[in-house]
Amino acid sequence: MLPDQQFLRIPGPTPIPPSVQHAMNLPMIGHRDQETKDLLHSIKPKLKPVFGTNQEVLMIAGSGTAGLESAVVNAVQPGDEVLVIVTGAFGDRFAQICTEHQIATHRYDVKWGEAAEPEEIEKYLKSHPHIKAVFATLCETSTGVLNPVKELARVIRQHSDALFIVDGVSGVSGADVKMDEWEIDILITGSQKAMMLPPGLTFAAVSERAWKVIENNSRPSFYFDLAKYRDQLDNDSTPFTPALSLLFGLNQVLELMEQEGLEAVYSRHRQMMNMTRAAFKALDIPLLTSDESASPTVTAIKPDDFDPDALRKVLKKEFNLTVAGGQKHLKGSIFRIGHMGYCSPADILQTIGIIEVALNKIGKPAELGSGTRAAQEIMLSGGS
Structure with a gap:
């Protein structure tokens, strides 16, 4: 780092x-x-x-x-x-x-x-x-x-x-x-x-x-x-x-x-949302929201077999990657990834790749590349 x-x-x-x-x-x-x-x-x-x-x-x-x-x-x-x-x-x-x-x-x-x-x-x-x-x-x-x-x-x-x-x-x-x-x-x-x-x-x-x-x-x-x-x-x-x-x-x-065009801006955000959601589905880690209710700017992940705050600590300490925790009664049970504004699909690929490594470091078995591959497939398909 x-x-x-x-x-x-x-x-x-x-x-x-x-x-x-x-x-x-x-x-x-x-x-x-x-x-x-x-x-x-x-x-x-x-x-x-x-x-x-x-x-x-x-x-x-x-x-x-x-x-x-x-x-x-x-x-x-x-x-x-x-x-x-x-x-x-x-x-x-x-x-x-x-x-x-x-x-x-x-x-x-x-x-x-x-x-x-x-x-x-x-x-x-x-x-x-x-x-x-x-x-x-x-x-x-x-x-x-x-x-x-x-x-x-x-x-x-x-x-x-x-x-x-x-x-x-x-x-x-x-x-x-x-x-x-x-x-x-x-x-x-x-x-x-x-x-x-x-x-x-x-x-x-x-x-x-x-x-x-x-x-x-x-x-x-x-x-x-x-x-x-x-x-x-x-x-x-x-x-x-x-x-x-x-x-x-x-x-x-x-x-x-x-310069980008507002429709392209919205399409980019939808693509990053779909990449993020596909990645965690491939990693078999539950999402908090349904696909129908999902936001194009932030994704909430609700793991059922590891501590999200432990993951966040490793991400910050070893990679200087900051993701958000839960608020109020969701504190300690979810983590959130922002994908909005000055953020691109390439940034999402990097984020998912780092998370896959960090998951293994905290003892959560995660097949390296599986989430990244799912996100890459969305990216290649232009899935927005």
Whole structure:
């Protein structure tokens, strides 16, 4: 293992492209000068296709959780009834944020590792007619589940007047999402996942329908007042000091996505998902999620005959390969591999090959090359 060589395969933060790192090292500029206005003017139209929207995408200095809280405080008020679809740790976080803000929070808990079922949400909405907003997670990072957001949006529209607010933090730019077409009202993401940037930026796209609700929300807000960001962005500015180095990097990220093409970006993520899943099936190691519910950005593996944390320790100590562990009640029972953003099928082949060696080192018999071969076959077939 070379001391400066590391392999980061967690579901965020993710590796950063060298050209993006270079862009972030550009000299600092005045955040109210014309150069910043020009930068924001360049970024604005390139962000919209990533969200699948014609709305402006707001950029806020803060983590993905800042985006989640901004959605809550702008779209609902204390005492309002909301439904939070909880399919893992980050659905639970949405529920915690709502509860902290004295919102009447209904939880619909789904077994971790499974996706929400639109038919069940339809039944819930019919029996709770006063719900003002429904919160859901596009990709549940803690379990590797991709929720059927398009279908959830359809039943919410058909059976309620509720806003549909989606945490897309580990999904947007790695999974195809069409905010306008699917009628999502607020879509949030963060910089450190498939967006290929360090932590520190959150993004929010807001529908016209949601803006009407926000504008009639009497609840006071200062930093998280989305209307302030909207109004300033119209003038190619921000209401507060922007994270300029991250904006330099974001501009380059969007250039890279345009060069590759968004459909190719999504196809690459699906291919890496299929390679990873095929590898562990070949190694006879169980996966947490079904193929139908699997996320293209992160895969959760649930071994039944070895300690996943023991594997993670060997991977880190001997190969400087970092994979994620489980969260909450899944801690110690799963490990997760991130395959999003600046990650290629070649990186997945390397990751699987290292894991095969590490499995044998912890006493788990694994036929060397079997998982790698399965991933190679997916790669050769173009299986995305």
